[in-house]
Amino acid sequence: MGTKKLNMASIEAGMWLHMDCVNPIGLKFEHDGIVSAVPEGYSSAADIKVIHYAWSEPHGKRLISETTLAEFLAVGSSARVVNARCRFSPLEVVKRARSQLGRADYNVLGRNCQHFGSWCYEGAAFSREVFKYGVIGTSFGLVVSIVGIIAIGMARASW
Helix, strand or coil: CEEEECCHHHCCCCCEEEEEEECCCCCEEEEEEEEEECCCCCCCHHHCEEEEEEEECCCCEEEEEEEEHHHHHCCCEEEEEEECCCCCCHHHHHHHHHCCCCCCCCECCCECHHHHHHHHHHCCCCCHHHHHHHHCCCHHHHHHHHHHHHHHHHHHHHC
16 A cells, blocks of 8 residues: 555545644654545635544544544645555445544544544555554554554454
């Protein structure tokens, strides 16, 4: 699975977006979402909709939400389109994403935004980030990875 730079002129509903981010204390993380609506004749990222795990201030937790592309892009940099083999039509990808709106069971190891993106696009919940930082990382990472693999198995069974 690779990525290519996001071209705003060719953005379409059903695309899986990925970007690198840094949180306020300097820790790097990755963020993913599914483009859910691209109105004809759009003029900016504020017109385009993306479904992803987003922080909900009123709820005090992450929810799968539909926001503007501008809001999605505000948390990171260098948005890219994921070049994975999609098992579904773009319409079905969006339908799958919409079916999860309001879901509030975010878990960094077993139910994060990459699990969501891969489930919508490929039909199986998987996180490259958990694998990359867990397996290739430190001994602690190996423990985190094992817990993550267990969580992934549970997530795949419950999506």
